[in-house]
Every structure is written in structure tokens, then in C-alpha cells.
Amino acid sequence: MGDIKPFRADKPRVYIIDVTNRDGVQSPGVDISDFERTMINKYLNDMGIYQSEFAFPVDSAEENYIISNLELAELGYLSPIKLSGWVRAAYEDVEKAGRYKDLKYLNLSISTSDVMIRGKFQGRKDEKDIISDMVRAVRRAKELGFEIIGVNAEDASRTRHWRDQSYLEEFALAAKDAGADRIRYCDTVGSDISFSIYDRVKQLAEKVMLPMEIHCHNDTGFAVANSIGGAMGALDAGVDVYINTTINGLGERAGNADLVSVLLSLKHSSGLQGEDILDPNIDLRMAWKICNYVSHATDIPIPPNQPGVGANAFSHESGIHADGMLKDHHTYELYSPEELGIPPKEERETGRRIGAGSYSGRSALKYVLEKYGIEAKDMSETLDLMKRATKHNKRSLTPDELRLIVQYPEQIRRML
Secondary structure (H helix, E strand, C coil): CCCCCCCCCCCCCEEEEECCCCCHHHCCCCCCCHHHHHHHHHHHHHCCCCEEEEECCCCHHHHHHHHHHHHHHHCCCCCCCEEEEEEECCHHHHHHHCCCCCCCEEEEEEECCHHHHHHHHCCCCCHHHHHHHHHHHHHHHHHCCCCEEEEEEECHHHCCCCCCCHHHHHHHHHHHHHCCCEEEEEECCCCCCHHHHHHHHHHHHHHHCCCEEEEEECCCCCHHHHHHHHHHHHHHHCCCEEEEEEHHHCCCCCCECEHHHHHHHHHHCCCCCCCCCECCCCCHHHHHHHHHHHHHHHCCCCCCCCCCCCCCCCCCCCHHHHHHHHHCHHHCCCCCHHHHCCCCCCCCCCCCCCCCCCCCCHHHHHHHHHHCCCCCCCHHHHHHHHHHHHHHHCCCCCHHHHHHHHHCHHHHHHHC
């Protein structure tokens, strides 16, 4: 990723919190292994993403994955990205998250809309109970030493009428008083439009004066537009903003705001070009690699018309378009394939091939490692871990995955 550029404090900025490993993994039919989630964290780190919401600390099945990733962060493999957990805004959930002494970033989530409070709690809780539970959870998180605590207003977009934010503001101010560092505005069912989310986030940010997180779902196709609209509302209120994204727009139902689309919008949309509002550490040249890795891991093809990385994103066929492109590519391209790290052509191995899989031996593994310039200190251990990881992923490993196994065998063995 290169040298880390200094954060500018002279104006509010937009940072990215990617939630692929928390929200994206909940996509229907998607099963991403813990090893693959670790590689996703690595690629997000190399892309300069500020934070990965990487796990559910209350889920005992994730314990080995969480411990291993926190260790990889301490060892510098997952650095400087921040790894954050997600829990309910419940005292008992915070207690469980506190078991992980190296977990320093935590988001606490609770529903704030009438429809969700009624539907989920069936009369057992009201608005005052919601605030009380949230405050108790935030205070406990502070006591346990979490460094950054975000509070999520689930279904914020349907909390009271959008012109009356009295309860949402009361909720956010109570979170701030309890010690919260950020407020997450969640458009949980994608009901906002860019105008309404701009107004609501701006009003909320001006009232609370805390950094805002914007978390949008794509049920009406507005997730990216709403993320940008909400971000602009926060910036215009004078606070930093953290947009939540997923790689390839993964997520429940119609998905979340797509990472690459959000970044392209912030860099190239009319009115934002040259405004220098995006985290300067972002390296879009990782886009092609990370999107294709997640497509490979999920077995979900990238749609040909996907912004930036789809097969047709830089294809030109009509006479007028082709003529313009041959004269000057700027005529019909807002950005270049080079900016997204797209190679001029993909090289695919053909003919005689020797690979390394779950039934391979030392000779095949040695051949593959030498092919990619990977030096294993302990060939027997590497062979064992390679076989385990191949079965874990249900596919052969990429060169980067082999490098991870060779470099950090202890952490990988734990999660396999």
C-alpha cells in the first residue's frame, strides 16, 4: 500500500468502514470461510480502507477466527486497518465482546423505529427502554476499555416521520452522553432517497456533533446514492463521516452499498471531483483484485455492467462511441481501467498443469511454491495447512493464500 498519508484535520473527510465480513456474509446462499474472510481483511488493508467490521464477538463459532485476526493485526499483517466487532446494544453482548482484550473497536446496534420496536419486542419494550438498554451497554463498553464505540440506530430512516427527528436526536444525544464516539444512521430497508437522507443526517449531525456512519441497503437501488447523500449531509454539518460498504454490494436481500461504486462516486461524480474529501489512503488500484477474489470466494459472478469492474465497464461497440474512444478515451470514460488495477489482459494457464490441492503431495506443493516464488520454512507443516485450507475453502488456494499460510502458520492453523 505504500507510505500512509497523514490524516488532514483542517476539514471533515469521508472514511470507509467495510462490512463485508459482518453484513456481507449474511447474503442468502453465501458461505465465506474464515480463511477467506481473513484474506478479505488483508486486501481491504492493502486498499487503504479505514476499518473492517470483521466479526460477531458473541458468536462462539467465530472465536478462533477473531483471535487469529487480532493476532495478525498485532503482527502487522493486518495493519493499519482497524478491526471492529458488531454486537447488539445489550449489556450481556458487550460482556462477551470484552473477552477479547485486543478488540478495541465495537459497534452496538439497536432498533429505533416504531415498526421495529413493536415488531421485535411485542410490547415488552418502548422507546425509553431502548435508550436505557443502549446507554447501559455503551457505559459497560467504556468500562471494558473499548477505544472507539459506535452506536447504531437500526432503521433510523423509519424512526418517526423524517421531518420529526425528536426521538432519533434524543437517542443519539443519550449515546454521546454515555460515551459513544460515533452514531450510525442505518437505512435498514432502503426506504430513504438521497434528499431525505441528506436532510436527516445533516440535522442529526448538527444536533449531536459526533462523527456519523452511513449504512445503506439497496432495496430500491439507492444504496450508493443514499450513502453519498448522507455523507454530504454529515460533511456539511462539519463532522467526519464513515460510509459502510460491502465488496460487490453483498448483503441481505438486495445487498448493501457497493464499495467500488461508492469510491468512484466520491472521486468522480460532478461536484465532488477535485474536492479532496475522501480518505487519502485509499488505493483504488486494489479494486479489480478484491472484487474478483470475493466473486471467486462466493461463487457469485460479477455482473457485466458492474461499475468499474464489470466485464462491460470499459467495452465500447456502437459506432459513435467507438469512434470517440479511438480519438480520445475521455470522450466516453469517466475513469480509466488502470485506476482500478485492471490488467490489460488476463493470463490463464493452459496445457499441462500441476496444482496443489487437498490430495497433493510434497512434489506438487514444492513445484507450486517455487512457481510463485514462495519459500516455505517447514514443508511438512505447509503441506498439512494447504490441505486443510483447501478443504476449508472447498477450492484450490490462490498464491496470496499460500503466502499467508507460509508466513503465519500458527494463526492459520487455529482458524482451520
